[in-house]
Amino acid sequence: MKKTTKTIAVIALVIVLGIVIILSTFTIVPSGYVGVKVTMGQISDEVMTSGTYLHIPFIQSITKVLTKQTDQVYPDSIWGESSEQTAVYMSNITVTYKLNPEMAAYVVKNVANYSEDLVNVTLVSSALKAAARTLETPLVTNRSYIESAAVDSLQSAVDNKYGANVVTILNVNINDMDFEESYQNAIAERQLAEQAYQKQAIENKTALEKAEADKQVAITNAEAKAEADKIEAEAQAEIVRIAAEAQAEANHKLAESLTEQLVQYQMIEAWDGKLPVVSGSQGTLMDISGLLSDTDE
Numbered sequence: 001m002k003k004t005t006k007t008i009a010v011i012a013l014v015i016v017l018g019i020v021i022i023l024s025t026f027t028i029v030p031s032g033y034v035g036v037k038v039t040m041g042q043i044s045d046e047v048m049t050s051g052t053y054l055h056i057p058f059i060q061s062i063t064k065v066l067t068k069q070t071d072q073v074y075p076d077s078i079w080g081e082s083s084e085q086t087a088v089y090m091s092n093i094t095v096t097y098k099l100n101p102e103m104a105a106y107v108v109k110n111v112a113n114y115s116e117d118l119v120n121v122t123l124v125s126s127a128l129k130a131a132a133r134t135l136e137t138p139l140v141t142n143r144s145y146i147e148s149a150a151v152d153s154l155q156s157a158v159d160n161k162y163g164a165n166v167v168t169i170l171n172v173n174i175n176d177m178d179f180e181e182s183y184q185n186a187i188a189e190r191q192l193a194e195q196a197y198q199k200q201a202i203e204n205k206t207a208l209e210k211a212e213a214d215k216q217v218a219i220t221n222a223e224a225k226a227e228a229d230k231i232e233a234e235a236q237a238e239i240v241r242i243a244a245e246a247q248a249e250a251n252h253k254l255a256e257s258l259t260e261q262l263v264q265y266q267m268i269e270a271w272d273g274k275l276p277v278v279s280g281s282q283g284t285l286m287d288i289s290g291l292l293s294d295t296d297e
Contacts, residue, residue: 080132
């Protein structure tokens with residue numbers, strides 16, 4: 001009885017070991033990962049895409065390498081300076097990056113603890129400091145500028161460390177930023193100045209618009225008066241023209257009606273009965289009216 005029990009136990013153990021060995025000959029590489037085969041410590045250059053692979057148990061293994069978009073958080077504060085040497089403090093930084101699947105074997109060979117240290121805090125800190133130094137103080141305070149500059153700077157850093165086309169930096173998000181107290185006061189003063197400037201600009205614009213409107217009204221009134229004066233002058237000129245034409249017509253008709261006898265008659269009608277005084281030699285004046293009186297007698 002004891003011998004039978006022992007035999008059954010041995011058979012069960014063999015079956016279990018057989019199952020373990022059979023299962024260990026297969027490795028599944030899931031989606032979003034690639035596989036790198038390791039044989040007795042030697043890393044193959046071949047990269048395996050997602051799928052099921054057979055290998056020699058206990059001699060070969062397949063390392064799974066994540067190639068999905070990865071977010072890595074750096075909670076520590078990083079200190080930097082703007083191009084104008086204004087101190088800036090950045091913390092709770094999230095870097096989004098992606099490993100090139102074709103370079104997975106290279107990374108497994110050359111980067112220890114690559115899952116955590118591929119884009120390490122030293123690279124991130126150095127890149128953020130370099131990015132801050134490229135910007136003037138007003139731009140450092142603007143997240144869109146500093147984060148964009150950080151992406152470019154960090155990409156350059158990982159390219160220098162691992163080579164081009166190994167890691168792609170997709171985004172850098174700086175959750176917390178702080179500045180020197182003196183600069184914070186300067187920012188507050190600048191904001192007040194900008195508000196005052198904007199208010200004055202609005203007032204100036206309103207005044208200019210009113211002045212322009214008044215100018216247009218004045219121009220319109222002047223043009224209307226000039227037009228009225230022109231119309232009046234043209235009317236007066238027309239009246240004078242009509243009067244002149246009437247007078248000329250009358251004179252023409254009068255000239256046609258005059259005869260020599262009529263002219264003499266009008267001269268006689270207009271005479272007052274006095275003869276004119278005539279001048280003689282040596283400046284003497286003679287009145288011939290007396291002669292006419294003597295003759296009449």
